[in-house]
Amino acid sequence: MPELPEVETIVRQLRPQIEGKTISALRLFWPRSVEGVPKEFRHRVRGMAVAAVARRGKYIGVEGADGTFFTVHLRMTGKLVMELGAADRRHLRLQFTFTDGTKLYFVDARKFGRLHLWPCRGESCPGLGPEPLRAETVRRVLKHLKTKRPVKSALLDQTILAGIGNIYADEALFLAGTHPLTPAASLSDGQQRRLASVIPQVLRQAIRRRGTTLRNYRTVADESGENREHLNVYGRAGEPCPACGTAIDKIRINGRSSHYCPDCQKMRSVTSDK
């Protein structure tokens, strides 16, 4: 569910809530929410003094004063909340208790989310591409793409850029005027530039609105994000394009739905766009 802006929102809220606190106990209600051996996870995390909370791609990283490090990936429906609502009780998978008596709950209806003893921090995070929050970074990555796969698939590939998911990929491609099926390596200079400038904008704008809530996503304070009403194409199949009025189309690319305006996002050849 959550993409970079949602995870960033969660991290920003989580930080003041748990930094400086010490984990005194944890209860695991769905063992498979923990990657690896749950016993080892419990052993390492109990007693941990939380020194820092950070984000890398769609991962939340929690670092202890002694260097212990674990990540949380929320996948589709995971959330972290400080208060457990009545409706969330049945989806409670893991509960942290701090020495001051406060609690942090990991709630996950679909059970896809994972916690992992994994030192994924900063640039040293195996398997993840760079953060897409700066136009020059994105531009550099796009420039070196040699693959013919659809640009939409490339944007969703976390080893290329870390943090972009289905919503923001569609939104960025719309704003760049690029058809999602355009082969990644055939983007013209102009298209690369537009996409590179638009991706950080879309993500930062969403962060300012505390993310996009379609259904399950909630912040640590259990609020909805406010970005949904600002989406141009995602989830708007059949509705008029905000720019030209043409009906938004929805197709499937690599098993994921892709929303785009057939008029504003035409496939064009490299030569015609120079």
Added chain:
DNA sequence: AACAGCACCTGTAGGC
């Protein structure tokens, strides 16, 4: 290399 298909899971919306 890159795709499809499936697995992991549950909830919800829509058709009948």
Added chain:
DNA sequence: TGCCTACAGGTGCTGT
């Protein structure tokens, strides 16, 4: 009301 199907913000695996 209930049954059935399709689909959902993600990722990882297998087979082709």
